[in-house]
Amino acid sequence: MAAAGAISVWISTSTPTKITAFISKPRICYPLKLSRNGIYPLSTFERNGQYEQNLTIKAAASSSVGSAEYTEEPATKVKFQRSLSLPGCSTSLSLLGTGYREKIFAIIGVKVYAAGLYVNDSVFSRLDAWRGRSAADIQQDPSLFNKIFEADLEKSLLIVLVRDVDGKTFWDALDEAISPRIKSPTADDKSALSTFRGVFQGKPLKKETSIFLTWIDPNKMLVSLSFDGMPSSVDATIESPNVASALFDVFLGGDPVSPTLKASVAKGLEATLK
The missing domain is CATH 3.50.70.10 (Chalcone isomerase)
Incomplete structure (x- = not known):
């Protein structure tokens, strides 16, 4: 397990997906689709009432995320x-x-x-x-x-x-x-x-x-x-x-x-x- 860092997450859904933001730990509600061979990007999601294309969260990044691996x-x-x-x-x-x-x-x-x-x-x-x-x-x-x-x-x-x-x-x-x-x-x-x-x-x-x-x-x-x-x-x-x-x-x-x-x-x- 690598050290905590910023991870860019893309949502895979044909409809807006609600994200409830907290000061330290944003919570992502389904659907979120990740593949073993990569991350599927798609459309937008809603965060604090605004539609955006991706979300950067703080998390403990596993080696499966780091492209260097x-x-x-x-x-x-x-x-x-x-x-x-x-x-x-x-x-x-x-x-x-x-x-x-x-x-x-x-x-x-x-x-x-x-x-x-x-x-x-x-x-x-x-x-x-x-x-x-x-x-x-x-x-x-x-x-x-x-x-x-x-x-x-x-x-x-x-x-x-x-x-x-x-x-x-x-x-x-x-x-x-x-x-x-x-x-x-x-x-x-x-x-x-x-x-x-x-x-x-x-x-x-x-x-x-x-x-x-x-x-x-x-x-x-x-x-x-x-x-x-x-x-x-x-x-x-x-x-x-x-x-x-x-x-x-x-x-x-x-x-x-x-x-x-x-x-x-x-x-x-x-x-x-x-």
């Missing part, structure tokens, strides 16, 4: 926390880059989700060979991304949906990218994929649903869904080095499903490895 993915406007503490991880993870996934329907590109890659900061001490390299060089060097994946340190991919998607549809699209990357699936691989599929089957994934895919190490991956904020538990544990590796390759390999994410991660690495 977030990075916005520019194409989708999804805000990613710069640091995450996730179930199953021994330490907090830092945001390295963001991007988005786009699907083509009838020649029209439709954005499906935004994605952010988080890593354990200790991984940077293992990347000295790439210090001083440009983002363009980094992006074209598969050995660097292999090094990150093979490091026995946690990393996590956060996917935030920007439209409603049926769980089966989401899994089918993901499986379409994963399965070709596993040339000769073993019984363990098939079991892991079945477990992975079960997380999404029968679930309507609404806009702003968060999907956390967390590699604990190169052989083990945790899957968590959250429909409102951070996850409180792990929904599935995937124990298959082939599946874990294939999923990492889907997003950060030679033919990533989100080129914007890989490009952003490369820029993040360039800045960190100066």
Whole structure:
């Protein structure tokens, strides 16, 4: 919780909303609509008989309000926390880059989700060979991304949906990218994929649903869904080095499903490895 400060609040309503003002603590009456991904501004509200467009109040501002705690993915406007503490991880993870996934329907590109890659900061001490390299060089060097994946340190991919998607549809699209990357699936691989599929089957994934895919190490991956904020538990544990590796390759390999994410991660690495 940050120190008390001034917070600009916007009211989301089609009708004037009454605000009763006190000397020290203004009270806001409903409706007031705040979103996890931002604040919705709208029309006016009434304060002491006067219509105004916003109200500045004194309050204890949480980290969810401070823009310094977030990075916005520019194409989708999804805000990613710069640091995450996730179930199953021994330490907090830092945001390295963001991007988005786009699907083509009838020649029209439709954005499906935004994605952010988080890593354990200790991984940077293992990347000295790439210090001083440009983002363009980094992006074209598969050995660097292999090094990150093979490091026995946690990393996590956060996917935030920007439209409603049926769980089966989401899994089918993901499986379409994963399965070709596993040339000769073993019984363990098939079991892991079945477990992975079960997380999404029968679930309507609404806009702003968060999907956390967390590699604990190169052989083990945790899957968590959250429909409102951070996850409180792990929904599935995937124990298959082939599946874990294939999923990492889907997003950060030679033919990533989100080129914007890989490009952003490369820029993040360039800045960190100066």
